[in-house]
Amino acid sequence: MIEIKDLTVKYYRQNEETLALDKLNINIATGEIYTFIGPSGCGKSTFLYVLSGILKDYSGSVKIDGRDVDPKSQRIGLILQNYGLLPWKNVYSNTMLGVKIKNAQRGLDEYGKYLLQKLGIDKLLDRYPKEISGGQQQRVAIARAFMLKPDLLLMDEPFSALDAINREELQELFLNIWKENNVTTVFITHSVDEALYLGSKIVVFSPAPGKILKVLDNPCFQMDNLRSREEYYDMSMHLRQLLNKG
Ligand SMILES: Nc1ncnc2c1ncn2[C@@H]1O[C@H](COP(=O)(O)OP(=O)(O)OP(=O)(O)O)[C@@H](O)[C@H]1O
Numbered sequence: 001m002i003e004i005k006d007l008t009v010k011y012y013r014q015n016e017e018t019l020a021l022d023k024l025n026i027n028i029a030t031g032e033i034y035t036f037i038g039p040s041g042c043g044k045s046t047f048l049y050v051l052s053g054i055l056k057d058y059s060g061s062v063k064i065d066g067r068d069v070d071p072k073s074q075r076i077g078l079i080l081q082n083y084g085l086l087p088w089k090n091v092y093s094n095t096m097l098g099v100k101i102k103n104a105q106r107g108l109d110e111y112g113k114y115l116l117q118k119l120g121i122d123k124l125l126d127r128y129p130k131e132i133s134g135g136q137q138q139r140v141a142i143a144r145a146f147m148l149k150p151d152l153l154l155m156d157e158p159f160s161a162l163d164a165i166n167r168e169e170l171q172e173l174f175l176n177i178w179k180e181n182n183v184t185t186v187f188i189t190h191s192v193d194e195a196l197y198l199g200s201k202i203v204v205f206s207p208a209p210g211k212i213l214k215v216l217d218n219p220c221f222q223m224d225n226l227r228s229r230e231e232y233y234d235m236s237m238h239l240r241q242l243l244n245k246g
């Protein structure tokens with residue numbers, strides 16, 4: 001269980017203060033996929049920075065199973081919105097980064113090979129980030145996060161740079177991996193459809209400064225032919241109303 005109480009984040013820049021998160025409260029249950037949806041600039045990425053331990057300058061409390069966030073001792077897989085690849089490392093080294101940090105010198109195992117092949121980057125291992133496309137960079141970031149077999153998976157619009165076919169394939173890959181060990185997942189998306197298909201729970205953010213407007217149980221989770229279902233119609237209307245209302 002992740003317990004977040006009164007989480008507040010302010011950014012300071014040239015004497016200007018931006019309140020990014022304002023007393024945000026939420027409990028995230030172990031083993032569930034929470035899709036987070038909200039308007040641009042409402043603080044979604046900021047929320048992920050705090051959960052991953054990148055951003056430490058906050059007030060309020062964030063506890064993962066009763067402990068402070070500590071990426072060194074907790075297995076946290078992170079996919080940042082801008083992919084977070086290191087430009088001086090090739091595809092192979094970028095995908096292995098998390099594994100190397102956790103397990104000293106372990107090389108690519110069968111699972112790793114399966115992931116690279118499924119993600120379609122197994123032929124690109126020698127290349128550097130600037131030598132591959134945006135969508136391929138995104139897949140390298142996904143490989144790196146999954147490779148770690150994390151206990152907590154944090155993803156910031158991980159499929160946004162992919163075309164529709166590739167996005168659907170990777171949504172299935174993600175769900176298959178999730179089913180194997182029910183990794184607790186925070187999944188940020190701009191897409192109502194993606195939130196409805198991938199979230200066992202759906203969290204709606206308010207416009208800036210970010211607070212949680214609503215946490216919903218999702219009857220549409222993993223539903224085939226989503227768009228032809230009554231549940232889809234009801235839920236997407238409800239979400240759009242919440243997002244418009246703010
Ligand atoms: N380093 C920074 N310095 C100052 N302000 C920042 C900084 N990073 C983000 N902000 C501001 O904080 C607010 C929240 O930003 P954040 O990136 O968390 O939003 P977001 O919900 O992820 O948006 P998007 O959907 O566009 O990715 C925005 O107003 C943004 O301009």
Ligand SMILES: [Mg+2]
Pocket residue numbers: 044045046081156
């Ligand atoms: Mg963002």
